[in-house]
Amino acid sequence: MGTTELLQFALAGLKNGSIYALVALGFTLVYAATGVINFAQGEFYMLGGMLSVWAYADLGLPLPLAALVGVAATALVGIVFELTAIRQRKDGDPLALIIITVGGSMLLSSLARHLFGPNERALPLFSGGGNVSVAGAVLEVQTIWIVGITAVSVAGLWYLYNRTALGRAMRACAVNRDAARIVGIDTRLMVTVSFVLAATLGALAGLAVTPLTQTAFDVGPSVGIKGFAAAILGGLGNPIAAVVGGLVLGMLESLSIAFISSTYKDAIALIVLLGVLFVRPQGLLGRSGREKV
Amino acid sequence: MAAKKRIVASLLLPVVLMSVVSLAGCGTGASDDPGNDGASTAEPYRIGAVLSLSGTLAGLGEPEKNTIEMEVERINAAGGVNGRPIEVLIEDDATDAETAVAVTTRLIENDGVIAIIGATGTGGTMAIRQEVVRAGIPNVSVAGGSVITADFHPLVFQTPWSNMIVVPFTLNYLEERGITRVAVIADSGGFGKDGVDVIRAAAEGSAVEIVAEESFNPGDTDMTGQLTKIRASGAEAVLLWNAGREAATVAKNMDALGLEIPLIGSHGNARTEFIEGAGSAAEDFVFAAGKVLVPEAYGVDTEEYRVATDFIERYTDRFGVAPDTFAGHAFDALHIIVEAMKRLPEGFTPADLRDEIENTTGFVGIGGVFNYSADDHNGLGQDDLVMYRVSGGTWVLEE
Numbered sequence: 001m002g003t004t005e006l007l008q009f010a011l012a013g014l015k016n017g018s019i020y021a022l023v024a025l026g027f028t029l030v031y032a033a034t035g036v037i038n039f040a041q042g043e044f045y046m047l048g049g050m051l052s053v054w055a056y057a058d059l060g061l062p063l064p065l066a067a068l069v070g071v072a073a074t075a076l077v078g079i080v081f082e083l084t085a086i087r088q089r090k091d092g093d094p095l096a097l098i099i100i101t102v103g104g105s106m107l108l109s110s111l112a113r114h115l116f117g118p119n120e121r122a123l124p125l126f127s128g129g130g131n132v133s134v135a136g137a138v139l140e141v142q143t144i145w146i147v148g149i150t151a152v153s154v155a156g157l158w159y160l161y162n163r164t165a166l167g168r169a170m171r172a173c174a175v176n177r178d179a180a181r182i183v184g185i186d187t188r189l190m191v192t193v194s195f196v197l198a199a200t201l202g203a204l205a206g207l208a209v210t211p212l213t214q215t216a217f218d219v220g221p222s223v224g225i226k227g228f229a230a231a232i233l234g235g236l237g238n239p240i241a242a243v244v245g246g247l248v249l250g251m252l253e254s255l256s257i258a259f260i261s262s263t264y265k266d267a268i269a270l271i272v273l274l275g276v277l278f279v280r281p282q283g284l285l286g287r288s289g290r291e292k293v
Numbered sequence: 294m295a296a297k298k299r300i301v302a303s304l305l306l307p308v309v310l311m312s313v314v315s316l317a318g319c320g321t322g323a324s325d326d327p328g329n330d331g332a333s334t335a336e337p338y339r340i341g342a343v344l345s346l347s348g349t350l351a352g353l354g355e356p357e358k359n360t361i362e363m364e365v366e367r368i369n370a371a372g373g374v375n376g377r378p379i380e381v382l383i384e385d386d387a388t389d390a391e392t393a394v395a396v397t398t399r400l401i402e403n404d405g406v407i408a409i410i411g412a413t414g415t416g417g418t419m420a421i422r423q424e425v426v427r428a429g430i431p432n433v434s435v436a437g438g439s440v441i442t443a444d445f446h447p448l449v450f451q452t453p454w455s456n457m458i459v460v461p462f463t464l465n466y467l468e469e470r471g472i473t474r475v476a477v478i479a480d481s482g483g484f485g486k487d488g489v490d491v492i493r494a495a496a497e498g499s500a501v502e503i504v505a506e507e508s509f510n511p512g513d514t515d516m517t518g519q520l521t522k523i524r525a526s527g528a529e530a531v532l533l534w535n536a537g538r539e540a541a542t543v544a545k546n547m548d549a550l551g552l553e554i555p556l557i558g559s560h561g562n563a564r565t566e567f568i569e570g571a572g573s574a575a576e577d578f579v580f581a582a583g584k585v586l587v588p589e590a591y592g593v594d595t596e597e598y599r600v601a602t603d604f605i606e607r608y609t610d611r612f613g614v615a616p617d618t619f620a621g622h623a624f625d626a627l628h629i630i631v632e633a634m635k636r637l638p639e640g641f642t643p644a645d646l647r648d649e650i651e652n653t654t655g656f657v658g659i660g661g662v663f664n665y666s667a668d669d670h671n672g673l674g675q676d677d678l679v680m681y682r683v684s685g686g687t688w689v690l691e692e
Contacts, residue, residue, distance in 0.1 A: 005521055008550075012517040019514065110347070118351030120538035122570045129573075131549055138517075140549045213514045213542045214570040218349055222512035257518035262507045263481060 001258065004136035009258040010251070011134070015143045017250020018150040022205035023227025024234065024242035025157065026198035032174035032237045033194035036094045039101040040081065041202055042224020043108040047074040048203025049215030050112055053121045063124060071203040077108070078199025082192045105220065112217035120214040123207075146208040153201055154243055161239065170194065174237060233273050235286020244285055249273070337373070337380040340630060341400030343411035343421060344435075344623075348388025349511065349537070352566070354413045357435055357623035358383055359612050361410070364627050367607075374634045381627070386412055390420035397421040401428045407643050410626045411435060413619075415483040422449060431647040433630055435622040437536075437560065438487045442670045448647055450670040452625040452660055453618070454583060454678060456484075456491040456534075459560055462675045463581050464492075464499050466691075467530060467557070476505035476528035478519055478543060480535040484561055488534030504528050511537055517546045530554050536561030541570030548574035555579060560678075563618050568683055578683040579691060583660050585621045587690055590679045596657045604659060621659030629653055629663060 023045055030038040052070025055061045061069060085100050125142050132139045161167040172180040173190040181187050205223075206215065213219075226249065234245025252272055256265040276284060342361055345354035361381050369378045382404050386393035393412045400406045401424060408431045412418045415438030425432040425448055432449045434441050439455035467475060477492055479485030489506065496503050505526035507519035516539070523531060533543055533556060540562050547556055558580035568575045584590035584597070588605065591597035604624060608616040616624075633649035634641070641649075653672065656663040661677025680691035 001525075005525060008521045009518055012515055012521070015517075016515050113347055113351060118347070118355055120352070120541075120566050120570060122541075122566075122572070124572075131551070138550050209514055212545060214538045214566070216538060217351075219512060222510075223514070254518050257507075257522065262509060262519045262522075266510060 006258070007135055007137040009254045011137055011139055011143065012257075013251035013254030014247070015140075015146055015250070016253060017247035018147045019205050019209055019223070019246075020226045020230040020249050021243040021246025022150055022153060022201050023223055024230035024246045025153070025239055026202045027228055027231040028234075028237055028239055028242040029194045029201075030198045031231070033170065033191045034086070034092065034094075034097060036097040036101070037228065038195075038198060039098065039224065040104040040108060041198060041227060042220030042222070043105050043112075044074055044078060044199040044202030044220075045206040045223050045227075046109065046112060046215065046217065046220035047077055047199075048206030049123070049210035049219070050116055050121070050206075050217070051203075052207050053123050053210065053215060054116060056123060057121065063126070067207055070207055071200060074203035074206075075196050075200045078195045079192060081108075081199075082195035086191065086195070087188065105224075109217050109220055116217060118217065120216040122214045123210040125211045126208075140212070142208075142212055149204050149208050150243075153204060154239070157197070157239055166193065229270065229273055233276060233283060235283025238283075238285055241283055241285035245283065248284070335377045337378040338634060339404055339406045340379060340381045340627075341397070341404065341406035341409045341411075342381050342383045342623075343386050343393050343397055343400070343409060343413075343417065344383055345388040345413035345417065346383075346385035348386075350388045350413045352564075353619045354385070354388075356617055356620035357413060360608065360616065360620040360623040361627055363608065363611055364624060368627075368631055374631060375639065379631060379634075381410070382406065386414075386417050388414060388417070390416050393417035393421050394424055397424040401430065406430065408433070408630050408646060410623070410630070415441060415487065418449075418451075419444075422446060425449065428643075430643040431630070431650050433626040433650070435619070435626050437622075438483055439491055440487055445668070445670065447651075450629070450650060450665060450672070452622045452629070452658070452663075452672075454560055454660060454673050455671050456488050456559075458671070458673060458675055459581050459678060460488065460491045460495045461499075462678045463532070463557060463559065464495055464501050465675075466579075466581070466680055467532075468500050472530045472555070473500050473502055474504045474527060474529045475501050475532050476507070476523040476526055476530070477503055477532045477534065478507045478509070478516070478523065479533070480511050480537060480539060481508045482511045482537070484536045485534045488559065492532065492534065509535075509539060509543075511539065513539060514542065515546065516543050517550060520546050520550055520552055524550065524552050528554060531556050533558045534561070535559075538566065538570060540567050541575070544571040544574040544578060560618065563681070563688075565617075568686055568688075575683045575686075579680060581678050581680050583618060583621065583677055584679050585616075585618060585659050586681060586688055587679075590690055597662065600657050601659055616659075618660075625656075625658035625660050625663065628658060629656055632656060 026041045048070055051073045052067050055069040056063055056066035081104055085104055089096050126145050127141050130141045169185045170190050172185055173187050177187050230245040230249045231242050233249055234241030249269055252269045253265045256268040344357050345351055365381050373379055382400060384396035386396055409425055410433055412421055415436040418434040418436045418441050434451040437453040439457040441451045479489045505523045505528055509516050544556060556578050560582040562580050563582040585601050588598055588601045605615055633646055637645055637649050651665050653663055653665045661673045663672035665672045681688040682691045
């Protein structure tokens, strides 16, 4: 296989990996704040694309404004979901919360099906298509958007976590919720903030991908599973690990297509995931759970 | 250690729960009672329809439901079946085989239907066969998988062109154009997998050689990897077998990679959503489908043309959009059953109805002219197909 082709596979892996990374970040943020897996994360991805299409095609807004409306509206859904469903469970029982997110996922996709119809819907490319040649391999301009949005999101998240009081409070919450509450941090608020961020990141991923793939009410679960796998692979609870997990998963899939078979790419990626978890149960970059005890 | 245990529990539980929820999620289909406004007060003949009104195939189930409701009203207004009205009970299978079986059982046991239309998908159709066979009532499927009639059962019929007809027709087209080295890319779901099996078998006896075979999963967002391999294979054309939105992604990825060989699809791509999704990448996309997309293909002075244009006009008037091929499959399934009922004397049994459906000859439907027989429950032929090319954002007849 020539280097040009290899580079082409790497670019495909980077593109898919960036999408998985954004979704994985959503899983990991909510996990850090609440200790549960949010199974509605894939639906935020769906809503990001779907609500942008709605704002663009049905409301007739210009694309940048429609994208903003789509992401903001999804963030709003994240707030409403947290306030009306998650927060009502006062004892924070993880099992109950997980069931609530499964139900939320079904509710959101059913609502989208009834409001926006069963068919797939399209969004134009952000900068009108076109390709860039990278050493003979082709890079779609939309892929630059996808990777760029991921990079900016990660940088923004890093800034939030490391340079702001809110981020420090969130980290304190993730390390020890009771201790955080004792020093005066509103842990309830931190949970809400984590849902808003998770919804926003999911929506950005869905928005960036829709011009290439179209969107529909049922796109959430399959991407959700990939993002979940990426978050586990990297190590739950750690944002950098989620990004690494996403990129590794994307590359694994792409290399499976290149060297083995496209039929088994998902299976191969999952076998590697299981192999990694066997050796490092806490994920590639995850801290050992012992620290918390 | 306690924390570790909690992590493991919180990871495993959702997986277990998800499977429980999906297993339990059956039997939520809404029952419908479309137009039963015929003048007659006699007890109606009841037919069941198992359609995907939610889930992945909802985009197919909706036009099917629309068509059935519209046609039932028309049939009843015209006197029903020999003076008795018909009633079609529509159930949603949520594109889920288990649910399809559950609602079929309900239609048979609680509602006493004498025939079943559906399911929308090949998977659902194969799943409900056990119930149909147990009850001994005829089933006319609107799903396109060739396995439905290839895995023959006397009670099961289908109305779409199966891959067994479309694949040889498409390979013929390739041969005529001197294209012999072909790469196949298909989804790993029912329709794509079925198509690949048929393509492999049909290519054996033709000049077409399959030089690459790639697949993708429903919901995948990028196929540049597969297409890069196809480019390296030296194929002269890409044959795409898929009925979902991934088709638009394949067309776009090919365009982006600058892979300038023809992309040939199937009747699964005969949807305007594909053209909207792929945009300029859809230009010159070629696929085989029935003649309903451009009714002139039937020949303007034919009975087929009259039936199709009449249906298109009424459907467009009522629902504001032109019917797609899936609406046509539902039209054919309903009318084949109703015509068979009209030919039978009062008091017929489901077994009589099955025999009479099998006797259907020369029925002019939307999919073509149906001729069922004791060993052909698909009833259509390559004559009912035509090649289309996407040009200027719409489909036109090829050649």
